[in-house]
Amino acid sequence: MTVTAAPEAPPVLEIADLTRHYPHAQGTVRAADGVSLTVRRGEVLGLVGESGSGKSTVGRCAVRLDTPTSGTVRINGTDITRLSARRLRPLRKDFHLVFQDPSSSLDPRMTVGDLIAEPLRLHRLAAGAELDARVSRLLQQVGLRLDFADRRPHELSGGQRQRVSIARALSVDPDLLIADEPTSALDVSVQAAVLNLLADLQRDRGFGCLFITHDLAAVEFLANRIAVMYLGQIVELADTADLFADPRHPYTQALLSAAPLPDPAAQRGRERIVLSGDLPSPAAPPPGCRFNTRCPVAVDRCRTEVPPLRTLPGTTRQVSCHLAADS
């Protein structure tokens, strides 16, 4: 798990300069504003941010449940940004999505078996006895008993529903899995089981994964690299270990220090960065660095000049902060 995917592994998802603007009463909401990232085969990229950061917008654009305002999304090298629904449909077997809330992403009228079989049926990849066999195998792989195939979602617990959701997403063996807060609606003990399952499946099948979450600990467990988003933009992107060991962007630092440790001694002893003020409206982001209104170390330059996302020399880390030192 901890081994970073070889950099030469082919990219399954390439997002370049993606923007998504929505018209809004108070002006244009810039939900995503110039986001670029790459997920390679066999790699888990964590996309971390708080509510309003635009992380889910990026996820929905990546699977074309939403259409970007500008920028490109490539899956296995194919530009899908502007493909028609009809042309896109056959390509959809290559990428899949696991939603946050399994109780709303599973049609309450369908049985678990039919839910898992849906992608296989729609892509005409299996039928009859072969379809049944594949559904059984998927149930097994996600740790559900075979008799669950005849049940309906409301008869299942939250964790079991999320397993169904994962089985469905993986039924067509996609090259890319996008998981949007897959554990946020679950209890602690169930969360652990679902994260373990995702980690096991990812290791066994080697798909690329964009793991979208607000939960730093979850992303640390699962991801090889992490991109941190703030107000529609990526502010830092680094290998997981590097990011946790030495966060460079002040927002990343604040985020890491705000997540409480489940250990009274450690939690009470540590120094925390408490951010002042509120998240600015994505319809009217502040000039200069978007984080400058809450940044504890901002200087005049931060209020006027937009810091580019730059790669620190000699590393693979990208940071958008004027004050981040090169070394």
Added chain:
Amino acid sequence: MSTATATPAQQTAPAAAAARRPGRLRRLIASPLALTGLVIAAVLVAVALAAPLITPYDPTLPDFDHVLSPPSLSHWLGTDDLGRDQLARVFYGVRASMQVGVLAVVLAFLIGVPLGLVAGYYGRFADTVVSRLTDTMLAFPFLVLAVGLAAVLGPSLLNATIAIGVAQIPAVVRITRAETLRLRHLDYVAATIANGGGDGTVLFRRILPNAAPALIVQATVGIPGAILGEALLSFLGLGVQPPSPSLGVMLSSAQSFIAQAPWMAVFPGLVIVAATLAFNLLGDGLRDVLDPRGGTA
């Protein structure tokens, strides 16, 4: 420490098993009002189907020996000004009413549901066109629209059915469009798109089945509206043509004899009230039973 009493351990059932809910039909008949509606509606449907078998008299054949006779053992509901058996006419009237009610609703759904789906799912231009159209139709009260259409089409049972059906289209479009808009943004619809489903799959396999509860309720409420509409059109001479019986025709001819033969107006009137009430009660009951939010408790 505990004040709780000890009981066997077998009572601890997993959440899944306990979450099974009683059947919908059983929950429907558990409500006295819905059960009343269901029973009356069932009786009316039975009468409509069996009218020729259960009445000894021809509803159109005059019998001038028994003109305007009050209810008696041979004529339970009395006779009208031409000596026709009122019971037979009420039975055939129910038959006509149910025919109009069901056919008009079917017509409204055949046209309204696809329009609502298209408007709600594709939005933009399609939505604007459909919504403007229905708004225009809704500007006229339902019965005024039906009367106007029937007048244009000419008086007959079929034309009355068409007029009433068309007049019901806006309500069906509205409710279908609203349900489609609601469901379109649900994750499981997005999931079907992500799974490779096309518009057809999404519309007919996801949205329509999940909109069905609301549509079924709309249908049960549409039937009494159509029955009332038929009565009104026939009363005005724009629906069923005499001598064919219909509840509206009967009321219309009862008008002149209201003092001498009140039974001519009372019984058709009561049946109209009962039919309207029954389907409305049934609709309310179905609304409660089919609502998935109310049903998961």
Added chain:
Amino acid sequence: MTPTPSGGPEPVLTVDGLTVSFRSRYGSVQAVDGISYELAPGEVLAVVGESGCGKSVTSMAVLGLLPPTAHTTGSIRFADGRGGTRELLGADERTLGSVRGKEIAMIFQEPMTSLNPVLTVGRQIAEVLRRHQGLNRAQARARAVELLGLVGIPAPDRRVDEYPHQLSGGMRQRVMIAIAVACDPRVLIADEPTTALDVTVQAGILDVLRNLREQLGTAIVLITHDLGVVADIADRVLVMYAGRAVEQGTVQEVFAEPRHPYTRGLLDAVLRPGTRPEGGRLREIPGVVPRLTDSPDVCTFAPRCDRADERCTALRPALDTAAHAAACWHPLAGAAAPAPSEATR
């Protein structure tokens, strides 16, 4: 029957053998099954458990906010600190009214649904003050500004005239806290107060709660599923599982040496930022939470427990409320438990 923890002052709130069951046409549910705790003045007690464990129902019972279908037994006593003690369970509306909002206040997970959207936040705070404390309009407004300052809202004299929709989620939760503490209650019940908020906002809300306890001496019952929040702010912890209390002790005791296998399981399952779990896998608790229809005389965790034997399925273990204890026939020995490695940062 239950001794005061550490022999301190008289507890402000004593919950004793509380049971709550709901009966409906579709069967009955035992939501709370014999919960007892004491809350000392100025103490932060965390009631921890996963969804459906009965932690919220317990606090609703304290304020008499349960629906009429609830059947309760046991006792909930509130001490007003002036020598008076009132029984709250089954109390009439007048008694509850004299306590609710005034002596015991509550804040909820979702602040937006608890605030009136058409009134300014100042009006909403002032309303409480004028009703309970008889302040006039000007006094109430001045106090409202003061309270907004107390809960850390910047520029309170300006914010007082804003409407709830003009505030962020974190600011709204601060307003809710300001309303809750307007009458200087002895007890504040906070039901998942930070669950709907982002972590950077959560830290600020926890600071506010800490301040209240220090400045006003408010005792806090914190209901949460988040062990990080517990570690941050709680003095004592009560762990609930399937309607029962399974472990209680000081926060240090419970986190350092969990005695109940369920508590151990929860602590193992939780993710620790900055730490990789052993072997790259998180520990799971197998099985699912049972839905109780009554109060069986067994350990309800036994089907999911690797230490369970015949005794666990034959007799219900009691919870000693005197000190750090677990309701378990085979409690874990203190130091033997393999604690996960310390935070690396």
